[in-house]
Amino acid sequence: MRVALLLTEAVFDSGLSIVCDVLDTANALRGELHRPPPPWEITLVGFRRHHRTARGHHVRAEPPASVNPDVLVVPAVGAKDPTQLIALVEDPSLRRPTEFISHAAASGVVVAGACTGTFFLAEAGALNGRQATTSWWLGPAFRARYPLVDLDTRATLVHDANVATAGAAFAHIDLALWLVRCRSPALADLVARYLLIGDRASQAAFAMPSVLALHCPEMAAFERWVRDHLGESLCIGDAARAMGVSARTLQRRTMAAVGLSPLAFANEIRLDEASHLLRSTSLSTDAVAAAVGLCNASSLCQLVRRRRGSTLRVLRDGPAHAGIAVSDDDAAQMPM
Incomplete structure (x- = not known):
């Protein structure tokens, strides 16, 4: 499975690394299964050669046109305030990433996002008419801006057709594990055991x-x-x-x-x-x-x-x- 992670400026460091770490762990543990799934090929893509994370680290990205992914994942960005986040998704400099998400969804690519990354999916129109979730604390701002989305902030992970969304920051774990589970439930269970990933079916207890x-x-x-x-x-x-x-x-x-x-x-x-x-x-x-x-x-x-x-x-x-x-x-x- 070819997985592309779309980078924007101020990408949330742990969100990006969590998805990579879970998929890398799945690749490392494939050999323990009698009939392992194909490996996950992970590529970081972006419209700049180098991106700066929320913590100031520099990450190299490949041009989006150079990949043909099965799954496009949009990690969270480091915005901590709904107003700041809305300004970010409205920024003209991020029009190309939004258009890329929209084109990928229209082409049948599975698009996925977690936490603040779900706003980019919604901005691209990929969530219109679909069920979705986002960080519980962003629910009011999300509902106000994207009324066509059937939002359920109680859920940690929502999968609707070719779109998947996950809740607050560390729900990146649930999103990445879901990608593994789609190919091999047995491997997903193995990864969860090795990484000590527990069950977080709902965000309600944290809201x-x-x-x-x-x-x-x-x-x-x-x-x-x-x-x-x-x-x-x-x-x-x-x-x-x-x-x-x-x-x-x-x-x-x-x-x-x-x-x-x-x-x-x-x-x-x-x-x-x-x-x-x-x-x-x-x-x-x-x-x-x-x-x-x-x-x-x-x-x-x-x-x-x-x-x-x-x-x-x-x-x-x-x-x-x-x-x-x-x-x-x-x-x-x-x-x-």
Whole structure:
């Protein structure tokens, strides 16, 4: 399989290296299979001979016209702010990379992107009418600019026809592993074991409501209202009246900004606060449930299962603690 990685200025260093490392590892482990797939041929391409990464490293690229790839991967760029990212994809100097993506997609080449790289796919029109994902914190900006894309920021990886998109920065791992899995599930499992790649089926557990609401004044106001009334039985009509809009308008604006209904977004805020209380206090689960406006621990458990596909124990530990060994002495000092 011929894989071309399209470079732009300020390409995200780890995104670029992750895709190369996963595919190089797959090539190195092919020999362990009875019937190995063909090797992956990796070429870095760009419209400049040398590209500067986000960390200032210089990377040599081949001219795009010199390759005939089966897959075109667009790694992330180092933009950390939605406004900066939009300005980047609108930059006239990047028109040729965008046109190259568009031509590749129209020619039947599989096009793939992760994190901020998904914006280049969307700008090229490759995602119109398709399901896709992007970094959870870029969801509002993505929806506003690309309304023709069916965006699901809960997903870590989405594959629709000849297009694949992956979520936040280290979802480059999932994207690269997916490329391996397309040719050999057995080899993908082997690579995952060697590189200690775990399962990240959803970004939902990592998303922060306050960040999602940051660039939309109406969503920021709604988030503040929910947090101010978190211990109460929430009424969306009351929130709308406090904001000076109708309930229908609030429904429309939350769907447009974050892809959730007002109640679903309020529940994300509840889970965010419940996670904080479970990890930072010794409150019982019933007390935590009451603090976020739920009837009891059972209601909280159901919400965690429905929105996170997980358990209260995982919510208390947090995603950053997965796989961390704890000594018996340390465990004895942990609040239960």
